Amino acid sequence: MIKVAFAGVNPADWKIRAGHLDVAPFGLELPLTVGLDAAGTVVATGEKVTKVKKGDRVVSGTNLFSNAKPGSYAQYLVVNEQRVAIVPDHISLESAATIPTAGITAWQALFASDKGGLSKGQGTKILINGASGGVGSFAVQLAKWAGAEVAATCSSANLEYVKSLGADLLIDYKTQNIRDELIKWSSNGIDLIVDVISADSLEDPVGLLRKGGKLVSVATLTDDGDVETSIAEAKERGVTKVLAFMNDLNFGEEIQQLIDIVKVGNLKLPPTEAYDLDNVVQAHEKLETGRVRGKLVLRVK
Template sequence: MHAMIMNETGGPEVLQYGEIDTPEPAAGEVRIRVAYAGVNPADWKNRQGMLAAFRPYVFPYVLGFDAAGVIDALGEGVTGLAVGDRVVTPTNHGQGAQGSYAEYVVSAVDRVAPIPEGLGFAEAAALPVAALTAWQALQHNGGVQPGQQILVHGGSGGLGGFAVQFARAAGARVAATCSTANVDYLKDLGVDRVIDYVTEDVTAAVKEWAPDGLDLLLNTAGASSLTHGLDLVRSGGAFVSIPTLVDDGDIPADIAAAAERGVERIFSMMTDVDTAPALTTIARMVVDGGVQLPEIREFDLRDAPAAHEAIQTGHTRGKIVLKVADL
């Protein structure tokens, strides 16, 4: 099959279009013919070798967690899915398999969700890692509840855009930070208080909006971008951060400092818990209009290096996807 292949870690230039063996599904897996692959910040960090602590780098190496396409082969024992089904998945890349920047990818059935009618492949490919990370941070780790006051720091990215909408869907009051260019975007998503970090003092704005302290703070943007975050959360509240691998501060010290103030400090990475059911629910919310998809920027698979240059700046609004095939 054709894929964007790495033979070493490094900059965007290490991504080269070429051929590699087509994967075969093992028991409990399906093989998917990829229409679109999603691009996430984790991908450029993976490209540079930063995920070595989580999985081995065996070359040739194919990046990409997110895929949307059509099942074309079933592994032994697979039930409930069939060849020809339109599906979306975070794939088996995190477990050591080749990634989704390719014509075919494999995924365990518990990570595969059907794409409902009314949702295209490009839109579906924008969901898995960003939406599931936001969902788990709020539902599993943050314990979001109706009536809570929640701040999403970094609300205009792919993950942040999903987070503000999931929080609103749960009945919470939501504030979110962004740059000036994204203020109207977050207002359109229904954010109650949009804080422009370029023109406003974030700490002062949050304390005015939530004078008794936040019930939940979700930081998607890195520790150095919100150095006084703990001061914004009430005792008994929760402060959840999405690890960036490049700007996470002193995690043990942060957890200890939060505990002294009665704040639950959580570093939330996406897991495989309830992946398929959650992704199914999220896709249905999109189709039903309860969740608005982020702005999607599309690149051809061969242009993955340019996609990486765009996402590595850290200021991309919405989601980037790679078109692999017309299906």
């Protein structure tokens, strides 16, 4: 059992609350407690638990979708020990709460064999579309950690922030033509696109790829377009499109990998904006705008 200090705020949270996301396929029934990410302190353990002990500072992803358990917008959370990682002393619990959903989504989009399939040291040219949010912040840095060259889109207000993440090419989507900038950067096309925004956020993304390239579109669950048709059209044009859902089959290993990369200084956790749990409405309203740098978190008292 974890006494929650901070809960991460993710798009799925407000989409469930607003009725835009059908929870029935996940075995969930309304009303329910939403929330996918939590950071806090272990206050009790089962007799067979060996990975953590009472008093440990930990971060966890909840069982909301996989096991239909209550979410992290709560004072206490019960999770399986395989879904928990110990937070190093130099990482605040507020920062740790940014890791599970955003970090693992980025990790899988880039490296999972059924998604980006990126290997370290390849010198791959990658476009991260939507680089200033939670998933994008992780994706830019992880791609650089793997040895890729990274182009990143964001607004002018976030150019300096995304530059600080290590992006090689910055594209202000409001004032620059994304296609023109990418052609100047890589005339033969991009190897991999990770699109963390929506189905129609890029004009003809398949046309930006080289033959054999990949488009990984992170699932929004509400705005993914005609997925089957777009995948088929991509195949006809000699590239691969994947609609990426985060899965938790290797949750424990992946979150530990992310923490290890943070520990050696190759990954900076996204900046946070914290709201008291009582102000969750305001946090959701901010996230709904789609104009968030880094991650929003809830402070649980």
